[in-house]
Amino acid sequence: MPYPSHxxxxxxxxxxxxxxxxxxxxxxxxxxxxxxxxxxxAILKPPPNHELLVTTDFSLEDRHFRRHWHSxxxxxxxxxxxxxxxxxxxxxxxxxxxxxLAMSKxxxxxxxWLDGFLDGxxxxxxxxxxxxxxxxxxxxxxxxILADIILIxxxxxxxxxxxxxxxxxxxxxxxxxxxxxAAELTALSASPRKFRTATxxxxxxxxxxxxxxxxxxxxxxxxxxxACIDLSDxxxxxxxxxxxxxxxxAELDLAALPLHPLAATLDDGxxxxxxxxxxxxxxxxxxxxxxxxxxxxxxxxxxxxxGRILKPRKHKPQMTIVNDNDHFExxxxxxxxxx
Numbered sequence: 420m421p422y423p424s425h426x427x428x429x430x431x432x433x434x435x436x437x438x439x440x441x442x443x444x445x446x447x448x449x450x451x452x453x454x455x456x457x458x459x460x461a462i463l464k465p466p467p468n469h470e471l472l473v474t475t476d477f478s479l480e481d482r483h484f485r486r487h488w489h490s491x492x493x494x495x496x497x498x499x500x501x502x503x504x505x506x507x508x509x510x511x512x513x514x515x516x517x518x519x520l521a522m523s524k525x526x527x528x529x530x531x532w533l534d535g536f537l538d539g540x541x542x543x544x545x546x547x548x549x550x551x552x553x554x555x556x557x558x559x560x561x562x563x564i565l566a567d568i569i570l571i572x573x574x575x576x577x578x579x580x581x582x583x584x585x586x587x588x589x590x591x592x593x594x595x596x597x598x599x600x601a602a603e604l605t606a607l608s609a610s611p612r613k614f615r616t617a618t619x620x621x622x623x624x625x626x627x628x629x630x631x632x633x634x635x636x637x638x639x640x641x642x643x644x645x646a647c648i649d650l651s652d653x654x655x656x657x658x659x660x661x662x663x664x665x666x667x668x669a670e671l672d673l674a675a676l677p678l679h680p681l682a683a684t685l686d687d688g689x690x691x692x693x694x695x696x697x698x699x700x701x702x703x704x705x706x707x708x709x710x711x712x713x714x715x716x717x718x719x720x721x722x723x724x725x726g727r728i729l730k731p732r733k734h735k736p737q738m739t740i741v742n743d744n745d746h747f748e749x750x751x752x753x754x755x756x757x758x
Contacts (some may be wrong), residue, residue, distance in 0.1 A: 429683065451514040451551045451573070461552040462672040463515055471514075473755045474505035480563040482497060490609040491535025493626040494566070496619065501651070502570035503547060503630035504701040508649035510580040510639025511572030512618050513549035513632070515684075520648040521559040539627075542619070547632055578704070580590075580639055582664035585646035589706040591669060591726035592713060597654060599624035599679030601697025605689075628701040633718035635703060643713060647705040653698040653753020655738070661704065661739050671726040671749065673742040695740075695753045 436610060454462035465471055478498045489497070499516060507514055518540070526532055544551060549570070559565060603625035607614050619627040629650075638644040648661045654676075662669050673691075679700075682693045706728055707713055713722055731737070736748040 430591075433559070452550045456551070456553050460516065461517070463552070463571065465514065465573050470576050470579065471520040472506060472509055472511045472574060473569065473570045474502050474572075475567060475569045475739045476501040476505070478566040478568070480565070485611075486564070488607055488614075489629075490539075490615055491532050491627065492539030492618070493617065493623075494564075495536040495539030495541075496543050497539075498536075498566045498568050499543050499549075499570075499717075500630050500701060502568045503543070503549070503632060504628070504649040504651060505634045506570055506572040507630045507635035507648050508580065508703060509572075509574060510578070510635045510644075510647070511574045512636060513547055513570060513572045514651040515552040515571045516544060516549050517569040517571075518554035519556070519569075520554065521557045521565040523559050523562045523564075525562070526564060527558070547630075558743060561704060561716055574639060576595060580635065580644055582646055582648050582661045584644075585661060585665035585667050585706040585728050587667055587706075587728055587730040588709055589667075589728040590646055590709055590713075590724055591658075591671070591704070591706055591728060592722055592724050593654075593677065593702055593704050594634050594717075594720045595700070595702040596677040596679035596682075596721075597650070597700050597702065598682030598685075598693030598697050600628060600688075600699040601625075601693040602681040603680065604686055604697075604699075606686075609752055622681075623676050624681065625699060628699060630701055631718075631720060632719050634722075637717050637728055638703075638705060639692045643711055644705040647703055650700045650702045650704050651698055651749075653696040654704065655695045655749055656698075656753030657704055658738060658749075659751040661706070662731075665706075666731060668729045668731045668735065669726055669738050670729055670741045671738070673740050675723060675725045677721065677723045677725075695749065698753050735746075 451463045451465055453464050484494050486721045503513060603623060614626060617626050639648060646661055646665055648657050650657050658669055676694050678694060682690055685693060716722055738749040739746050739750045
């Protein structure tokens with residue numbers, strides 16, 4: 420615990436305890452959570468014969484969101500969606516979420532911002548039945564907001580989907596459509612006020628991305644996928660991660676890539692960039708054996724075959740893209756945290 424620089428007031432309506440009480444008043448216990456917010460630790464009871472999966476994601480102001488671009492509800496939604504998408508990629512069922520939130524004094528004294536943030540986060544949590552079971556609050560050392568989300572999920576022992584299971588001959592698939600988040604971010608940067616009233620009720624792939632939990636759980640339950648990863652950093656980068664983990668190469672069919680309607684409004688060059696390198700679509704990229712029958716949709720989400728997995732060859736590209744029978748090397752040029 421940090422040493423106080425001066426005596427604390429007996430009661431601060433904008434202090435840590437009132438903030439925690441405000442959050443706790445909007446949460447409830449369910450599922451695997453036996454004890455939630457209000458004690459030193461949460462208590463979880465995972466299902467029998469299941470393993471626990473844990474993921475954590477930072478959401479940093481001016482890196483992952485901007486207050487004058489993103490509404491508080493969008494920031495809260497996106498904070499949780501990042502972690503839920505990681506669980507979806509492994510076919511896991513969410514058990515609990517833990518939120519650590521650092522804010523400046525000015526934000527802590529603005530209940531409307533915190534309530535809006537919780538509106539977005541808890542609405543998505545309710546959709547996927549994941550309770551907010553704990554976390555931490557702190558005063559930010561600057562004016563920036565920092566949110567860290569930890570998600571705990573479960574999957575049958577030894578069955579979680581991984582990046583390392585692809586084999587030469589497997590076919591490559593994606594859920595949904597690609598490039599929409601990058602296209603919306605471009606529009607948002609040009610006219611942020613236009614999007615201040617955006618809600619999840621409409622298709623806003625950047626502001627309110629939808630993690631594909633039901634799809635991931637179906638892929639695991641029906642043993643459809645051999646490997647899986649979520650498209651958070653961009654198709655080119657995340658496919659490279661999958662190829663490296665599985666020690667394979669990949670070939671993409673450019674004409675087969677499902678273009679999001681928002682990306683279709685871009686010029687040709689920007690469309691290709693959004694498709695191949697635009698991040699935060701939070702779709703699932705997965706492989707399946709050629710003998711496996713993959714449905715055209717799962718849980719209402721379209722599934723598209725976009726390529727195939729090949730043996731790695733010396734002095735040959737890890738990834739290639741086919742366009743009108745011409746083959747081109749594909750380099751990973753998606754999101755890079757330390758670029």
